[in-house]
Amino acid sequence: DAGITQSPRHKVTETGTPVTLRCHQTENHRYMYWYRQDPGHGLRLIHYSYGVKDTDKGEVSDGYSVSRSKTEDFLLTLESATSSQTSVYFCAISESPTYNEQFFGPGTRLTVL
Amino acid sequence: QKEVEQDPGPLSVPEGAIVSLNCTYSNSAFQYFMWYRQYSRKGPELLMYTYSSGNKEDGRFTAQVDKSSKYISLFIRDSQPSDSATYLCAMRDQTGANNLFFGTGTRLTVIP
Numbered sequence A: 001d002a003g004i005t006q007s008p009r010h011k012v013t014e015t016g017t018p019v020t021l022r023c024h025q026t027e028n029h030r031y032m033y034w035y036r037q038d039p040g041h042g043l044r045l046i047h048y049s050y051g052v053k054d055t056d057k058g059e060v061s062d063g064y065s066v067s068r069s070k071t072e073d074f075l076l077t078l079e080s081a082t083s084s085q086t087s088v089y090f091c092a093i094s095e096s097p098t099y100n101e102q103f104f105g106p107g108t109r110l111t112v113l
Numbered sequence B: 001q002k003e004v005e006q007d008p009g010p011l012s013v014p015e016g017a018i019v020s021l022n023c024t025y026s027n028s029a030f031q032y033f034m035w036y037r038q039y040s041r042k043g044p045e046l047l048m049y050t051y052s053s054g055n056k057e058d059g060r061f062t063a064q065v066d067k068s069s070k071y072i073s074l075f076i077r078d079s080q081p082s083d084s085a086t087y088l089c090a091m092r093d094q095t096g097a098n099n100l101f102f103g104t105g106t107r108l109t110v111i112p
Helices: none
Strands: A004-007 A010-013 A019-025 A031-038 A042-051 A054-057 A064-070 A073-078 A087-094 A108-112 B004-006 B011-014 B019-025 B032-038 B045-051 B054-058 B061-066 B071-076 B085-092 B100-102 B106-111
Touching: A004 A087, A010 A019, A019 A031, A019 A087, A019 A108, A031 A064, A031 A073, A042 A064, A042 A073, A042 B085, A042 B100, A054 A064, A073 A087, B004 B085, B011 B019, B019 B085, B019 B106, B032 B061, B045 B054, B045 B061, B045 B071, B071 B085
Parallel strands: A010 A108, B011 B106
Antiparallel strands: A004 A019, A019 A073, A031 A042, A031 A087, A042 A054, A064 A073, A087 A108, B004 B019, B019 B071, B032 B045, B032 B085, B054 B061, B061 B071, B085 B100, B085 B106
């Protein structure tokens, strides 16, 4: 998975609790992305980062926040988890937004009860 | 209407068959077209990408883009059991990967 790790790999939590997912890369790529993957919807972009402390919203950003204090780490936070946020979350990295290959991490399976 | 439509399958074929996977799209601004393969419980990995219209071949895989019909295809020749996976199409316009749209994926099983 091109030097990308995600933690935790699995998490079960309750509605209303905060959750933070971590993406860590060893490739030194500038661009990092958080997606969620749901049946019938495919992969949808939540937030992305184009550098340390530089982030922007994607298609489905409501209820999520992100932070990037170091090149190698990109955190996704659900401030107050809801059942609609049950999903598989993937982190991806790329050298450039116009570079056609994104490298994906192994995913985090999140269940919100 | 979704930006990208992809038949979810599942598709089951015998080993050695030719497989055709397809996506349609609505945004005429899309210029870059990609196919990702995703094995069960793994992240997607890029198989091929093409720019604008035309064909591109890589081993047993051929990608085709018909922009006039807003239709893209991935052909797999001499399919192998190791090709069993979900195939995702993805596409974007000139602005970059922050506007990358994925299909829902087609699940393929190649039976030995």
